[in-house]
Amino acid sequence: MTSRFMPLSGDPPRSRALSIALILIVLALALAPFLFPGAKPLNVAAKVCIFIALAASYDLLLGYTGVVSFAHTMFYGIGSYGIAISLYSLGARWDAIGLGLLVALPTAALLALVIGLFSLRVQTIFFAMITLAVASAFAVLASQLSWLTGGEDGRSFRVPELLQPGTVYIPRDVLGVAVTGRTLTYYIVFASCVVLFLLLLRVVNSPFGRVLQAIRENPFRAEALGYRTVMHRILANCIAAAAAAAVGALNALWLRYTGPDTSLSFSIMLDILLIVVIGGMGTMYGAIIGGTLYVLAQNYLQALMGTVSTAAGEAGIPILPQLFHPDRWLLWLGVLFVLSVYFFPAGIVGKLRGGPG
Amino acid sequence: MSAQGTDGDTDAGAALPKTPRDYLPLLLPVALALAALPFVPSTSTWVTLTIAGLAMGMMIFVMASGLTLIFGLMDVLNFGHGAFIAIGAYMATLVLIPLAAWMQADSVWLNLAAVVPAVLFAMAVTGALGLAFERIVIMPVYGQHLKQILITMGGMIVAEQMLYAFFGPQQIPLPLPTSLRGSFQFGEAAIEKYRVVCVLVGLAVFLAMLAILNRSKIGLLIRAGVENTEMVEALGYRITRLFVGVFMAGSALAGLGGVMWALYREQVNAAMGGELLVLVFIVVIIGGLGSVTGCFIGALLVALATNYAGFLVPKLALVTDILLMVAVLLWRPRGLYPVTSR
Numbered sequence: 001m002t003s004r005f006m007p008l009s010g011d012p013p014r015s016r017a018l019s020i021a022l023i024l025i026v027l028a029l030a031l032a033p034f035l036f037p038g039a040k041p042l043n044v045a046a047k048v049c050i051f052i053a054l055a056a057s058y059d060l061l062l063g064y065t066g067v068v069s070f071a072h073t074m075f076y077g078i079g080s081y082g083i084a085i086s087l088y089s090l091g092a093r094w095d096a097i098g099l100g101l102l103v104a105l106p107t108a109a110l111l112a113l114v115i116g117l118f119s120l121r122v123q124t125i126f127f128a129m130i131t132l133a134v135a136s137a138f139a140v141l142a143s144q145l146s147w148l149t150g151g152e153d154g155r156s157f158r159v160p161e162l163l164q165p166g167t168v169y170i171p172r173d174v175l176g177v178a179v180t181g182r183t184l185t186y187y188i189v190f191a192s193c194v195v196l197f198l199l200l201l202r203v204v205n206s207p208f209g210r211v212l213q214a215i216r217e218n219p220f221r222a223e224a225l226g227y228r229t230v231m232h233r234i235l236a237n238c239i240a241a242a243a244a245a246a247v248g249a250l251n252a253l254w255l256r257y258t259g260p261d262t263s264l265s266f267s268i269m270l271d272i273l274l275i276v277v278i279g280g281m282g283t284m285y286g287a288i289i290g291g292t293l294y295v296l297a298q299n300y301l302q303a304l305m306g307t308v309s310t311a312a313g314e315a316g317i318p319i320l321p322q323l324f325h326p327d328r329w330l331l332w333l334g335v336l337f338v339l340s341v342y343f344f345p346a347g348i349v350g351k352l353r354g355g356p357g
Numbered sequence: 358m359s360a361q362g363t364d365g366d367t368d369a370g371a372a373l374p375k376t377p378r379d380y381l382p383l384l385l386p387v388a389l390a391l392a393a394l395p396f397v398p399s400t401s402t403w404v405t406l407t408i409a410g411l412a413m414g415m416m417i418f419v420m421a422s423g424l425t426l427i428f429g430l431m432d433v434l435n436f437g438h439g440a441f442i443a444i445g446a447y448m449a450t451l452v453l454i455p456l457a458a459w460m461q462a463d464s465v466w467l468n469l470a471a472v473v474p475a476v477l478f479a480m481a482v483t484g485a486l487g488l489a490f491e492r493i494v495i496m497p498v499y500g501q502h503l504k505q506i507l508i509t510m511g512g513m514i515v516a517e518q519m520l521y522a523f524f525g526p527q528q529i530p531l532p533l534p535t536s537l538r539g540s541f542q543f544g545e546a547a548i549e550k551y552r553v554v555c556v557l558v559g560l561a562v563f564l565a566m567l568a569i570l571n572r573s574k575i576g577l578l579i580r581a582g583v584e585n586t587e588m589v590e591a592l593g594y595r596i597t598r599l600f601v602g603v604f605m606a607g608s609a610l611a612g613l614g615g616v617m618w619a620l621y622r623e624q625v626n627a628a629m630g631g632e633l634l635v636l637v638f639i640v641v642i643i644g645g646l647g648s649v650t651g652c653f654i655g656a657l658l659v660a661l662a663t664n665y666a667g668f669l670v671p672k673l674a675l676v677t678d679i680l681l682m683v684a685v686l687l688w689r690p691r692g693l694y695p696v697t698s699r
Contacts, residue, residue: 066503118683118686118690125502125506125646126642128506129434133635133642133679133682137635137678273507327526328518328521331518331519334511334512335511337511338512
């Protein structure tokens with residue numbers, strides 16, 4: 001049993017509908033460059049991969065450890081800026097990417113350790129407040145230290161030649177689609193996200209992960225059984241931070257740009273929260289379902305909101321145009337978020353598995 | 358506030374050892390102000406900076422006191438508190454902008470006739486919203502920290518977006534009334550009038566809160582509720598009414614703080630709630646969750662440090678709050694005056 005190759009770490013989806021949905025999503029993502037040719041669909045697919053891995057790393061905290069962190073975007077940003085600054089200052093070289101990762105991941109983990117040491121030994125509510133404070137200070141710093149980060153404008157940079165869109169490997173041959181450096185970048189993003197997800201799945205199904213769940217259910221009891229709850233929480237926080245930084249690096253690599261809006265803004269934090277809650281907290285697979293639905297909705301429903309807004313404006317209804325303005329996207333996210341926490345705490349995966357809620 | 362010895366039976370009361378009062382944190386703001394003195398080039402600048410810091414601290418205290426009180430009594434950390442601050446400010450503009458003529462008039466009474474109703478209106482609206490928020494949003498999730506954090510944070514986002522939808526994304530200018538503009542001159546030190554007003558209002562709120570908490574029946578019940586909710590209920594008091602009352606008062610204080618801040622900045626925008634929420638959290642953490650006195654000291658410390666740093670090393674002012682918080686937590690991991698053991 002132990003020597004068997006277990007990519008899912010002995011934690012299968014446990015629901016036929018869920019398995020089918022997951023297989024469809026993974027297949028669609030794996031074949032995205034050929035199924036949905038064009039720049040925008042590929043962007044959406046890459047974003048889906050990135051958000052799935054990001055939400056999965058957050059689920060380790062929120063769903064499995066039972067602590068709320070508002071600093072996840074900060075770690076994501078550290079990864080993004082690590083790659084961006086290193087590629088920007090060293091030029092489009094592979095070792096620059098390696099150096100960026102080598103600096104960003106330990107930095108994120110170390111910062112998570114320090115924050116955890118300060119706040120997790122008191123109580124989890126402290127942790128939520130302190131992460132919020134630290135993350136907002138970090139965002140301010142990133143936009144102010146413009147000599148390093150490029151300030152509000154962020155940093156655009158060139159990626160190594162193999163990954164550039166101009167590099168053509170197979171011109172218009174595979175199902176009528178040209179395989180370029182962009183395709184290769186997509187597959188790097190996709191493969192890294194798959195590996196990250198499976199690693200996280202491994203972590204939550206390890207003995208360590210079981211202890212985390214025990215702490216989530218009853219910290220006092222877990223401590224009475226002899227587990228050092230604080231150290232477990234802190235370690236979970238560090239793992240989640242490093243994973244988020246890795247995803248941030250992928251995001252920067254894909255966008256060839258890093259700025260406060262794409263990596264540090266609070267709305268990304270809200271996106272992650274919503275994905276994890278809608279998908280199902282403490283299930284890991286929820287990140288896949290939630291991430292896919294969310295990114296699709298964001299990319300295609302926002303346009304619909306604009307249509308509704310204009311239609312309401314033409315019909316002369318007073319406040320509706322403002323409420324449905326595409327800039328008010330967060331309003332509806334917030335409403336959806338609150339409603340799902342109340343009425344849908346187990347999320348989509350919980351529903352499909354037929355559990356309570 | 359929780360350090361009182363109980364005196365029921367006189368003999369037993371005499372036998373109980375009194376909890377020693379902890380005065381050390383009270384000295385911190387003074388020490389900080391004195392420590393900054395040698396670095397500031399002239400004493401008059403130092404006076405100006407200190408008064409500015411005190412005024413800012415008082416405003417932050419007014420906003421934060423409600424949050425800490427609510428947490429202390431109800432064990433609810435309201436991430437939506439920032440929304441009440443912003444709503445308070447917007448409600449004030451609803452009154453003050455139509456009354457702009459009175460605000461600009463050169464008469465203290467006309468100015469007051471505009472400002473006082475604006476403050477009362479803002480507090481009434483935020484208080485009423487607090488009532489609705491507590492009944493509808495928070496009541497179903499009492500005792501579940503995780504859900505509380507998520508839901509109140511969601512509420513905060515929705516409220517902020519509603520402000521954008523109803524009032525638009527632009528900043529709304531809100532000039533100070535004529536009689537509060539300008540400054541007093543003491544030798545070379547210039548002290549803005551409005552800052553003095555802020556200090557007075559903040560002190561009044563602080564003293565009133567201390568008086569109510571320590572000298573009245575309601576205060577006694579609140580303090581008892583902080584210590585042990587179930588026991589208060591068992592003694593026949595309706596703790597839910599107390600909860601609602603405290604929540605309304607806390608939200609109204611957030612509204613008051615919002616109006617004060619808006620007049621201080623002379624503009625209102627929807628993002629102010631989120632920005633101030635972070636500041637308020639830092640203050641509450643420094644003070645110790647649930648402690649009003651701690652919150653007062655924390656607010657003064659943060660504001661003074663920000664002002665001195667802003668003058669001496671502007672870049673450092675971006676992170677002074679966090680550094681201060683780290684320093685305090687290194688010294689006392691639960692904040693200056695931890696109230697409950699929760």
